[in-house]
Amino acid sequence: MHGTMAVVWPNKNGSNRAMYSAEYGLGVIVDQNRYLHSNNIVVVPEAIGSLVKLQFLDLSDNALEIVCPEIGRLRSLRHLRLANNQLKYLPAEVGDLRELQTLDISTNRLITLPERLHMCLSLQYLTADRNHLWYVPRHLCQLPSLNELSMAGNRLAFLPLDLGRSRELQYVYVDNNIHLKGLPSFLYNKVIGCSGFEFSYSNLTTKKPLGIAALSVGTLSPL
Template identity: 55%
Template structure:
């Protein structure tokens, strides 16, 4: 089997194949032949479904820089290296039915990525940076352990299809997904009262959990934002006052970790787009049926949650306006 595999890869290298099929090869390790010398610079599509891979090489993008589609369905992969973010031409990534606990933070650097499928893994959360993928059109995360989604998910006009079916702890959806095509059957199962956390609020039988980053929840009687939130918003506007590429002229000298936070706030107000870092005012809306809703029968109740930056925005925001 090893000799046959080497021959297949050698022929692909010699004849400059654009597609390479390595499905059902009982592979326990990523083939070193694929990374030999200059790798397969011309390869565009790599199929490695239904093997027993546990890891991916960190130099994958270096050796296979022109990958457009990568299929890793049904393996035993636990971690995807951050260097997957260096695959600048990648448009399709299917890493469903593996053992992923998290997605790489640098995945948002795959600027060409259009289709991302991570169904049936063990994901607890989604990196907020994922919302910054400019070309992402379809995102499928069904059958994971998600309890919440980034507030800005769906803010991009390009993202049209989101599937989060069978995430039983998922109680709400960002309101930016309103009017998108949503698959969410099997979400929001009934929980015991003892499981309800402080960072939650209820409307009828629906309990919505807020992200752990939210340190406080606004109420209509609370008109004063915490000093930390006011400071962060002020820093954000000061830092972004200059045109792109001229931020180094800013008179404010900040630690790198704080600069990174200013580039990626917790979310933006759904009414006025004000950045929010530690404090939000949530507002629950019932789920609206989308044109494709008939394709997802048996869906349980999941609502849309709008997040506002102030009581004024909270009182005046409406999904229909």
């Protein structure tokens, strides 16, 4: 005999909102997308690990401080949005999301990224803007499918040499990192993007018009 399991989240108005329904024992979810943004959610419960067929999860614009390790059980997950929360770290189990294609962790309080992130073999787009990151982990250069890396508005002081050797990586966004004084020559074959109005280079800050979306590194003097 099978039952139905439901996990509920508190809404802003104090009422409860069902997160998902699953057939007990089988973990069959009702649909493959969950939009749970803007709900003042503080904790992702361990029960989320039951959503084994989930492909899209949006938990942005909440008050998350912790993401439980059980999120690594979502082996079908392709898109994960955790932007605009209060996260200081991500669990290592994020690296178990082998089908993950996009990860948005912008506007949090992250000071580092999990080492096992390089095991997300399908990851194509990583957005980590506006955190407290001091460096780009070398293991990110091992991501075989990564096409776009955005780490604007952090505290980066240097970029790893291996970043220029990544074949799939085509777009790098590192503007508004006040400790990053220049762009190294090994990024000559990449497109350096500008995500905002200001781009700091060699102690100079220049204003860029809205129409400029990207700059070729070949137009800049390398270090």
